[in-house]
Structure formats: C-alpha cells, structure tokens
Amino acid sequence: MYPHGRSLVKKYDNRPFVIIGVNSDQDRAKLKERIQEENITWRSFWAGSTGGPIPKRWNVTGWPTIYVLDAKGIIRAKNVRGPQLDTWIEKLVQEAEAAETKQ
Amino acid sequence: MRVVPILMLLTAWAVAEEAPEAAPDAAALEALTAAYNQATSAFFKPYREAQAKGEEYALDYSKHPRFTYAPKFAAMAKKAKGDVALDAWVMALRSGYRNRAEAIEAILADHIESKGMINVVGYVRWEKNGDALMQQIIARSPHRDVQGFAMLLRGQTMLRRGNPQAERVLAAAKEKYGDVSIYRGRFTVGEKADGDLYEARHLAVGKKAPDIEGEDVDGVAFKLSDYRGKVILLDFWGDW
Numbered sequence: 001m002y003p004h005g006r007s008l009v010k011k012y013d014n015r016p017f018v019i020i021g022v023n024s025d026q027d028r029a030k031l032k033e034r035i036q037e038e039n040i041t042w043r044s045f046w047a048g049s050t051g052g053p054i055p056k057r058w059n060v061t062g063w064p065t066i067y068v069l070d071a072k073g074i075i076r077a078k079n080v081r082g083p084q085l086d087t088w089i090e091k092l093v094q095e096a097e098a099a100e101t102k103q
Numbered sequence: 104m105r106v107v108p109i110l111m112l113l114t115a116w117a118v119a120e121e122a123p124e125a126a127p128d129a130a131a132l133e134a135l136t137a138a139y140n141q142a143t144s145a146f147f148k149p150y151r152e153a154q155a156k157g158e159e160y161a162l163d164y165s166k167h168p169r170f171t172y173a174p175k176f177a178a179m180a181k182k183a184k185g186d187v188a189l190d191a192w193v194m195a196l197r198s199g200y201r202n203r204a205e206a207i208e209a210i211l212a213d214h215i216e217s218k219g220m221i222n223v224v225g226y227v228r229w230e231k232n233g234d235a236l237m238q239q240i241i242a243r244s245p246h247r248d249v250q251g252f253a254m255l256l257r258g259q260t261m262l263r264r265g266n267p268q269a270e271r272v273l274a275a276a277k278e279k280y281g282d283v284s285i286y287r288g289r290f291t292v293g294e295k296a297d298g299d300l301y302e303a304r305h306l307a308v309g310k311k312a313p314d315i316e317g318e319d320v321d322g323v324a325f326k327l328s329d330y331r332g333k334v335i336l337l338d339f340w341g342d343w
Contacts, residue, residue: 008336016333023320024341032320034342043325045317050341054317059302060339067337069312073328078265078308085336092334 002038008089009041016071016096017089018042024050024063071096127183132191135175139198142168173198177206189214193222204230211236215243224253228260251280251292259299270303312337 005019021044025031028046035044047054050063058065066085068077070092077088146168153160177200180191192206192214200206207230210223220240227236237257241250258273273296281293305313315327327335 005338017336018330018333019336019338020327020330022315022317022337022339024339025343028320031342035320043319044340045315045325046320047317047339054315055339056298057301057313058306058339059298063339063341065339067306067312067335069335069337071332071334073312073331073335075306075308075310075312078306089334089336096332096334 002040005042006039008086012089012093015093016100017093021045022047022054022058022060024048024052024055068092071099124182127179127187127191129187129190132179132183132187132194135172135179135191136194139168139172139176139194142172169198173200176200177202180206180209186217186219189217189219189223193219196223196226207236211239215240216245218246218249220244220246220249221252224249224256227253228256233260247280248283248285251276251283252285254280255285255292255295255299258296262299262303265308270300273299273303 008017009019019042021040021042023031023044024047025034026049031046034040045054050060066079066081067075068080068085068088070076076092077085080088146166147162150160150162173195176191176195176198180188180195183191189210192210196203196206203226207223207227210220211227214220214223224237224240227233227240230236234257237253237260240253241257244250244253254272254276258269258276261269261272277293277296277300281291281296283292284290285292285295304310312327316324318324327337
C-alpha cells in the first residue's frame with residue numbers, strides 16, 4: 001500500500017484529494033518509526049488496535065479495508081484496489097473540481 | 104514341485120486381500136492431528152527462536168506441513184464413518200485441502216444434521232453456490248446454534264458481496280437467533296449482527312459516511328469532516 005499511497009499523494013498534489021488512514025498498530029512509538037521509514041506522508045487516526053472504537057464502529061474485520069468518499073462525504077466505493085481504485089479517485093476528483101469551478 | 108505349500112500361500116494371500124481394512128477410528132484421527140500439530144510446531148521453530156533473539160527469519164511457506172497433511176486428512180475422512188469422518192473432513196478443510204468442493208459435498212451428504220456442522224459453515228459460505236448451501240443447512244439442521252451461525256454468516260457474506268438482501272437476512276438472524284452463543288462463547292449472533300446491520304444501513308455505497316473523531320499518531324485531535332471538500336481515500340491499515 002505504501003508505494004501506491006505515495007504515488008497517489010504525488011499525483012494529486014494541489015488537487016482535492018487526501019488519504020486518511022485508520023491505523024491499528026498497538027505500539028505507537030514503533031508505528032511512528034515505521035511511518036518515517038516508509039515515508040508515509042498522509043495522516044492517520046491511531047485506533048490503538050484492530051478492536052479500537054473506530055474500526056469497531058465501522059465494523060472492520062478484514063485488514064486492509066478501504067472506503068472512497070467523494071467531496072461531499074458520500075461513500076462511493078468500498079474495497080476497490082489497484083486500477084479500479086485509481087479510476088474511482090480520478091472520476092471523483094474531476095467531479096469535485098467541476099463542482100468547484102461552478103461556484 | 105511342492106504344490107500344497109504354494110496353494111496354501113495363494114489362499115492366505117487371497118484371504119488377506121479380502122479382509123476389509125478397519126475404518127479409521129477416533130484414535131487414528133487424534134494421532135494424525137497430533138502429528139500435524141507437531142510438524143507445524145517444528146516448521147515454526149526457527150522463526151520463534153530467531154524472534155526470541157530479536158532476529159529475522161524468513162519462513163518458506165511452501166514447506167508448511169499442511170500441503171502433505173491435508174490430503175492425509177481427506178483420505179482418512181473417505182475411509183472413516185460417522186463423526187470421525189466429519190472431524191477428519193474438518194481437519195482437511197482447516198489444513199487447506201485443495202478440493203474444497205469435494206469435502207463440502209461429502210460433508211453435506213452425510214453429516215448435515217450433525218452438531219459438528221458448526222465447524223463447517225465457515226467454509227461453505229464462500230463456495231460458488233454457497234448461498235444455496237447455507238440455506239440448505241439452515242433448513243435441515245436440527246441444532247439452533249448451527250442454524251443461527253449459518254444465517255449470520257449467510258447475511259455477512261451477502262454484505263461482503265454488496266447484495267442488498269443482506270440487511271433482511273441479518274435482521275432475521277438477529278431476531279430469531281440473537282441469543283445464540285458463537286466463537287466459543289465470546290460473542291452472540293445478535294452482537295455480530297448488530298455490527299453488520301450498522302454497516303449494511305450506514306456504510307453502504309451511496310450513504311453519507313459517519314464522521315470520525317480521534318487522534319492522529321502524534322496525539323493531535325482531528326475529524327474526518329475537517330477534510331470535507333476533498334475526495335478521501337479512507338484506509339484501515341496496519342503494519343503488522
């Protein structure tokens with residue numbers, strides 16, 4: 001995920017796109033080290049564990065789990081990967097930019 | 104030429120060939136399971152020892168004992184009878200027996216009313232005709248825990264596949280079997296169904312995502328809605 005994440009962040013620099021993680025690692029200090037090592041530049045909620053309140057609320061049992069939300073906060077795709085994920089992101093970013101220019 | 108001894112030899116051989124091999128019993132399955140567990144422990148030993156020293160060790164998973172033992176469990180299942188056969192099939196499935204369809208077909212033909220089906224439904228759910236098979240199990244099992252677990256898993260599988268019927272099936276599971284205890288008493292069908300119903304009702308494609316409030320890795324509080332106006336890739340991840 002990390003190389004794909006990094007390339008997405010780079011591709012959509014200055015465009016209405018962001019990756020928000022929900023991380024389930026239990027050791028916060030070790031996690032921070034890994035984030036540095038892997039150059040993970042996007043923000044994550046720290047869930048504390050796989051059973052933390054955020055993954056519990058979102059009924060997450062399989063890891064990783066992915067949701068794609070549009071600029072209005074609507075869930076538009078779930079557990080899409082690779083080229084499918086890229087296609088969704090491109091479509092929704094264009095949608096968001098089109099809405100912005102209308103204003 | 105010594106005809107008589109040769110005839111005796113041939114007769115003895117013929118009798119030996121006709122005597123039926125005794126069906127494997129529970130002790131035989133226990134012994135095979137113990138052998139599998141020992142082999143698996145031996146496989147992981149260098150990794151555990153390295154870990155204890157804080158070192159790395161790359162396991163070659165192609166050498167995991169499951170590849171040799173799964174067919175042995177299946178072979179035993181085919182020769183065994185009753186509960187021993189069912190338990191042997193379950194061990195075959197657990198150790199990753201390649202021909203899952205064969206195992207499931209054999210189990211459903213002979214053991215669908217057994218209590219042991221509780222250990223089988225988890226495998227049936229993902230089969231191509233899994234939904235129909237789950238319905239069969241629910242209809243034919245006389246055991247309430249098997250019915251309840253099967254209905255829950257059927258609903259969950261539909262949810263995973265984006266089937267809009269998921270909510271109806273999960274709600275039925277909760278209503279009829281909510282109190283049924285599953286996963287060795289750690290959960291009830293109702294508790295699990297609640298989580299899945301929330302997902303079916305609020306986390307489906309087309310729904311407005313609930314807000315998330317929490318702290319980031321540096322301890323700074325923030326909300327998902329802080330990023331409204333941007334497309335968000337929300338990624339539940341872990342480095343483990």
